[in-house]
Amino acid sequence: MxxxxxxxxxxxxxxxxxxxxxxxxxxxxxxxxxxxxxxxxxxxxxxxxxxxxxxxxxxxxxxxxxxxxxxxxxxxxxxxxxxxxxxPKTPIARLLFLLGYSLDPKGWRNDDADLASEPDLLPALARLFARQAEHALRQGLLQGYRRTEETSLVIRGRILEGEQIRRQHGRLIPIEVAHDEYTTDITENRLLRTASDRLMRLPTIPPAGIPTDARACVLRLRARLADITPIGCGHEIPAWRPTRLNARYHRALRLAELVLRGFSVEHRTGDVTVSGFLFDMAKVFEDFVTVALREALADQPGRCAFQDGQHLDEHGQIRIVPDFVRYAEDGTPLAVADAKYKAEEPDGFPHTDLYQMLAYCTVLGMSEGHLVYAKGNGPHAAHRVRRSGIVIHQHALDLDQSPAGLLAGIRDLALRLDSSLIAAG
Missing domain, CATH: 2.60.40 (Immunoglobulin-like)
Structure with a gap:
C-alpha cells in the first residue's frame, strides 16, 4: 500500500x-x-x-x-x-517536386524528389537538405564581399559624409565609413546557418520529426557554420543571386529556402505559441501552377503577372487579385487563370469560384476565364454565362502523376489559355 x-x-x-x-x-x-x-x-x-x-x-x-x-x-x-x-494526401516525392519547381523551375532535378520511401515531409526534406548542404561545404565555406558600414577610428573604404555630419556633429573622429569586406559571413552561408538552426529546434518525434542520422548531419553542418550570423526570426529571407561562383551552393540554397518557408508559421496568439514546420497546400498548388504556366509560355511574346491586383468597381474600393494574368506586349490581357486547391471536394466545384472568375473576366475585358483545380480524373467543363458571352473553363490537374506528367498537363493547359497559340497550332 x-x-x-x-x-x-x-x-x-x-x-x-x-x-x-x-x-x-x-x-x-x-x-x-x-x-x-x-x-x-x-x-x-x-x-x-x-x-x-x-x-x-x-x-x-x-x-x-x-x-x-x-x-x-x-x-x-x-x-x-x-x-x-x-x-498530406499528395505523395511526399510529388510534394517536394511542387515546392522545388516553384522556387527553381530550371534547376530543380527530378531525382531530388525521388523520395518515395519517406512517409513524411519533414524527415524527407531534412535528409535532402543535410545531404546537399554537406556537398556544398565539401570545398569549404564560400567567401564573398559584403558591404559594411561602421564607426571607425581610421579611414577604411570611403567616408559617409552625410552620416558623419548627422552622427558626429563636426568631430573629426570617430569616422563613419563604408567598405567591402571579404568574408564568409555572406547571404549564402547565412541561409544555410539559419535553416540548420531551425531544423535543430525541432524535437526528434518519430515518425514525423528529424531522423537521428539527419539530425547528426545537421548538427555537424551547424558546427561548421558557427561563426556565421543567423537571420533573425521575423526577418525577411534575404535574396541571393545564382552565379558561377556560388554554383556548388545552388541546390542547398533552394532547399534552405524551402526549410525557412516551412517555418514561417511561427506565431503567438495571446498565451498560445505555435511553432513548427508547415506548408499551406493551397499556396503550394497556386505557386506551382502559376510558375509552370509562365515557363510553358516563356517562348511566346508577352508577359505573365502573378497575383495581379485589380479593382472591381470604378472607385477602386473593391480589390480583386487573379492568380495569373497573361498580357500581350502592348499590355492587352490575353488570358486569366486562378488555381484552386479543392482536394477536399471530389464531387464537384463550388459556384463561388465561377462567380469570382466572372468578375475577373468582366474587369479585364476577357471573353474566357480558366479555373485550375487539383483533382485527379476530373472532367474538363465549360460554362457559358448568359447575356455576357463569357465562357468559364474548369480544368483538373491530377497531382498523382510523375513530374513529367504534371508538366505535360501544364503545357496542355497553356495552349488552352492562349487562343492565339491554339490558332497557330
Whole structure:
C-alpha cells in the first residue's frame, strides 16, 4: 500500500501531463481526441486545426486538419505542449517536386524528389537538405564581399559624409565609413546557418520529426557554420543571386529556402505559441501552377503577372487579385487563370469560384476565364454565362502523376489559355 501511495504522489495530475502527438490527415474527417479543456481551447485558438468540444464524448475534442500539412507544436498556458502531425494526401516525392519547381523551375532535378520511401515531409526534406548542404561545404565555406558600414577610428573604404555630419556633429573622429569586406559571413552561408538552426529546434518525434542520422548531419553542418550570423526570426529571407561562383551552393540554397518557408508559421496568439514546420497546400498548388504556366509560355511574346491586383468597381474600393494574368506586349490581357486547391471536394466545384472568375473576366475585358483545380480524373467543363458571352473553363490537374506528367498537363493547359497559340497550332 505504501508503495502504491508513493507512486501516486509523484504522478503529475492528468491536466498537467503532456498529451501524446495528435495524428491527422489533410482534409480528413474530424477525430475525437482526449484533451483537457485548457489544451483544447489553446489548440482551437492557435488556428492550426479546427477544434470543437465533442458533444458525445466528455473530455474529448473533435479535431480536423485543413489544408496545412507538416508538424507543429502548440505551447499552451502552464508551459504544456501538444504536437500535431498532419500528413498530406499528395505523395511526399510529388510534394517536394511542387515546392522545388516553384522556387527553381530550371534547376530543380527530378531525382531530388525521388523520395518515395519517406512517409513524411519533414524527415524527407531534412535528409535532402543535410545531404546537399554537406556537398556544398565539401570545398569549404564560400567567401564573398559584403558591404559594411561602421564607426571607425581610421579611414577604411570611403567616408559617409552625410552620416558623419548627422552622427558626429563636426568631430573629426570617430569616422563613419563604408567598405567591402571579404568574408564568409555572406547571404549564402547565412541561409544555410539559419535553416540548420531551425531544423535543430525541432524535437526528434518519430515518425514525423528529424531522423537521428539527419539530425547528426545537421548538427555537424551547424558546427561548421558557427561563426556565421543567423537571420533573425521575423526577418525577411534575404535574396541571393545564382552565379558561377556560388554554383556548388545552388541546390542547398533552394532547399534552405524551402526549410525557412516551412517555418514561417511561427506565431503567438495571446498565451498560445505555435511553432513548427508547415506548408499551406493551397499556396503550394497556386505557386506551382502559376510558375509552370509562365515557363510553358516563356517562348511566346508577352508577359505573365502573378497575383495581379485589380479593382472591381470604378472607385477602386473593391480589390480583386487573379492568380495569373497573361498580357500581350502592348499590355492587352490575353488570358486569366486562378488555381484552386479543392482536394477536399471530389464531387464537384463550388459556384463561388465561377462567380469570382466572372468578375475577373468582366474587369479585364476577357471573353474566357480558366479555373485550375487539383483533382485527379476530373472532367474538363465549360460554362457559358448568359447575356455576357463569357465562357468559364474548369480544368483538373491530377497531382498523382510523375513530374513529367504534371508538366505535360501544364503545357496542355497553356495552349488552352492562349487562343492565339491554339490558332497557330
Amino acid at each position: 505504501m508503495h502504491t501511495a508513493s507512486a501516486r504522489s509523484v504522478s503529475p495530475p492528468a491536466a498537467e501531463r503532456t498529451p501524446p502527438p495528435i495524428e491527422l490527415a489533410e482534409h480528413a474527417s474530424a477525430k475525437p481526441i482526449p484533451l483537457d479543456d485548457v489544451t483544447g481551447r489553446a489548440l482551437a485558438a492557435s488556428g492550426l486545426v479546427e477544434v470543437t468540444p465533442d458533444p458525445y464524448l466528455p473530455g474529448h475534442w473533435r479535431v480536423k486538419a485543413g489544408r496545412k500539412v507538416g508538424v507543429a507544436t502548440v505551447t499552451v498556458p502552464g508551459s504544456r505542449t501538444v504536437t500535431v502531425r498532419i500528413t
